[in-house]
Amino acid sequence: MWLAAAAAALLVAGLGLALFWIPEVEGDPAFPIFYLHVPIALTAYACFGWAAWKALRLLWMRESSYDLESYTAVHMGVIFAILTLVTGSIWAKYTWGQWWVWSSRQLVLFLVLFLFYSAYFMLRYSVEPGPRRANMSAVYALFGIVLLPVSFLAIRLAEDVIHPPPVVVTREGPQITDELMLVFVVCLAGMLALAAALYTNELAGKRLDGSLRELRESLQ
Amino acid sequence: MTYFADVATLARKDLLLELRSRDTVPAMVLFVVAALVVFNFSVPADAEERASYGLLWIALVFTALLGLTRAFAAEREQRVLDGLVLAPCDRSAIWLGKGIAVVAFLLLAEAVALPAFHLFFEPVGLELVAGVLLADIGLASVGALLAAMAAASRTRELLLPLLFLPLVIPVVVGGVGASIAEDPGRYLAFLGLYDAVFAILSWATFEYVVTE
Numbered sequence: 487m488w489l490a491a492a493a494a495a496l497l498v499a500g501l502g503l504a505l506f507w508i509p510e511v512e513g514d515p516a517f518p519i520f521y522l523h524v525p526i527a528l529t530a531y532a533c534f535g536w537a538a539w540k541a542l543r544l545l546w547m548r549e550s551s552y553d554l555e556s557y558t559a560v561h562m563g564v565i566f567a568i569l570t571l572v573t574g575s576i577w578a579k580y581t582w583g584q585w586w587v588w589s590s591r592q593l594v595l596f597l598v599l600f601l602f603y604s605a606y607f608m609l610r611y612s613v614e615p616g617p618r619r620a621n622m623s624a625v626y627a628l629f630g631i632v633l634l635p636v637s638f639l640a641i642r643l644a645e646d647v648i649h650p651p652p653v654v655v656t657r658e659g660p661q662i663t664d665e666l667m668l669v670f671v672v673c674l675a676g677m678l679a680l681a682a683a684l685y686t687n688e689l690a691g692k693r694l695d696g697s698l699r700e701l702r703e704s705l706q
Numbered sequence: 707m708t709y710f711a712d713v714a715t716l717a718r719k720d721l722l723l724e725l726r727s728r729d730t731v732p733a734m735v736l737f738v739v740a741a742l743v744v745f746n747f748s749v750p751a752d753a754e755e756r757a758s759y760g761l762l763w764i765a766l767v768f769t770a771l772l773g774l775t776r777a778f779a780a781e782r783e784q785r786v787l788d789g790l791v792l793a794p795c796d797r798s799a800i801w802l803g804k805g806i807a808v809v810a811f812l813l814l815a816e817a818v819a820l821p822a823f824h825l826f827f828e829p830v831g832l833e834l835v836a837g838v839l840l841a842d843i844g845l846a847s848v849g850a851l852l853a854a855m856a857a858a859s860r861t862r863e864l865l866l867p868l869l870f871l872p873l874v875i876p877v878v879v880g881g882v883g884a885s886i887a888e889d890p891g892r893y894l895a896f897l898g899l900y901d902a903v904f905a906i907l908s909w910a911t912f913e914y915v916v917t918e
């Protein structure tokens with residue numbers, strides 16, 4: 487509960503500061519979305535990282551409760567990845583005039599990650615529940631966290647030959663001053679608190695669901 | 707030394723099975739040639755010539771996918787995998803044996819695909835061959851693990867492409883880069899890095915995919 491309250495307070499404060507306190511960036515009316523888009527993206531990374539950590543713990547300790555935690559973290563990560571794609575797309579539209587730009591590394595990476603982690607759900611839903619499914623999901627989540635830097639490298643390499651080098655993205659970002667950094671950190675903390683609140687809530691719901699199912703089975 | 711003897715036995719089993727049944731490799735060869743022919747009709751006449759290298763890589767990845775959907779078919783149908791898991795050998799040997807067999811199948815398919823590409827489209831350079839060889843290792847190591855996962859699922863053939871394609875996007879980038887860039891070294895090094903990272907990861911985690 488206090489996590490959700492902290493998230494709400496931090497996000498309202500951060501976005502309020504971003505909209506009314508920070509001076510407008512010349513030539514980029516959509517710049518305030520930076521304070522939403524980048525924290526969301528970093529939060530998605532954090533969720534995927536957390537999922538991989540729980541997956542590693544599962545494989546290491548053979549403790550089945552980590553399965554649900556890893557799954558919930560991937561679930562949250564995918565939600566934040568979709569939000570990253572949406573906010574990134576809006577930003578791209580206002581800044582570069584197109585809804586999608588292949589030259590934006592962050593967006594392309596999130597598209598790859600989104601595809602990869604969507605398949606995670608397909609995998610889970612087509613394997614019978616049990617220790618084997620837990621193991622496979624954990625292995626897949628570990629692959630995801632390794633794929634992340636490899637894909638990032640691949641996208642950088644691809645720019646040289648496969649896609650035309652970015653022509654519209656040459657705009658220099660505004661210099662990060664102390665004020666900008668402060669607002670950014672507030673927004674990031676708010677977003678992380680939001681993810682943590684959603685995570686604990688969802689985890690509690692899933693655990694409840696599981697024990698309800700067990701109860702029902704034992705009654706039958 | 708017994709580890710490698712186990713691996714050799716398992717790989718030999720797959721190759722012998724293929725030699726007797728001839729299920730997978732002829733299908734892969736026909737598929738890759740058919741894909742190249744389809745590409746000929748799907749690209750506008752004034753398209754850049756270098757685009758055909760990209761099409762070759764799509765054909766190779768999908769051919770690998772075709773072979774991988776069959777990779778654990780025999781094990782599944784005859785319940786051999788249960789026996790292999792119970793056998794007194796390291797479980798990762800199953801992955802390595804399967805990976806070697808998949809590389810062998812891919813090499814056979816490419817032995818036809820690359821000359822066909824040379825004939826139909828563009829010349830095949832040494833850097834392209836090197837890229838294909840490096841990519842084979844990556845495709846086989848990731849593919850053998852994911853094929854084992856997919857074989858244990860209800861949706862099987864449907865699931866494998868969904869798991870496989872996002873993971874091999876870096877292979878396509880490295881392969882296409884090695885084929886068309888002026889300095890293919892960077893891309894070949896990237897393919898080598900991909901192979902090393904994912905081969906180690908697959909080798910270390912395969913045990914968990916086949917056991918409970």
